[in-house]
Amino acid sequence: MSHPSKVKGSKFERDCVDAAVRHGLKSERAWGSDGRSKGWQEVVDMMIERHRYQNKRRRVLPAIMIPEEGVCGRILRADNGKALIVIPYEDYLTLLELERDHYAASTETSNPAATR
Numbered sequence: 001m002s003h004p005s006k007v008k009g010s011k012f013e014r015d016c017v018d019a020a021v022r023h024g025l026k027s028e029r030a031w032g033s034d035g036r037s038k039g040w041q042e043v044v045d046m047m048i049e050r051h052r053y054q055n056k057r058r059r060v061l062p063a064i065m066i067p068e069e070g071v072c073g074r075i076l077r078a079d080n081g082k083a084l085i086v087i088p089y090e091d092y093l094t095l096l097e098l099e100r101d102h103y104a105a106s107t108e109t110s111n112p113a114a115t116r
Contacts, residue, residue: 009056009057010033012055012057013029013055014029020048024097025049026049027046027047028047030044030045030046033045040052048093049099049100066086067086072087073087073088073091
């Protein structure tokens with residue numbers, strides 16, 4: 001049987017894919033958490049629409065990463081690093097839905113023959 005941490009991580013990946021699908025987004029998980037099984041990079045665990053993600057689950061996250069009550073998210077940056085944002089996953093899925101819908105609408109507008 002798999003190591004408990006591996007089981008917990010795999011369940012987290014499946015839960016993330018299921019949540020994306022509930023939002024109407026195309027999502028799939030790489031078999032064995034290895035992106036190479038889907039022709040992706042090894043570190044990729046799942047894909048939502050055309051975006052690739054690596055999933056990490058920990059028993060406890062550092063407090064600095066958890067957004068405070070009353071804010072939408074938390075923006076973090078290390079010295080000489082890129083800024084990153086931490087927002088609730090459901091909020092992010094909503095943003096992906098909006099992106100998908102905007103892309104679909106702009107494609108229809110730019111190519112009227114495609115709607116015929």
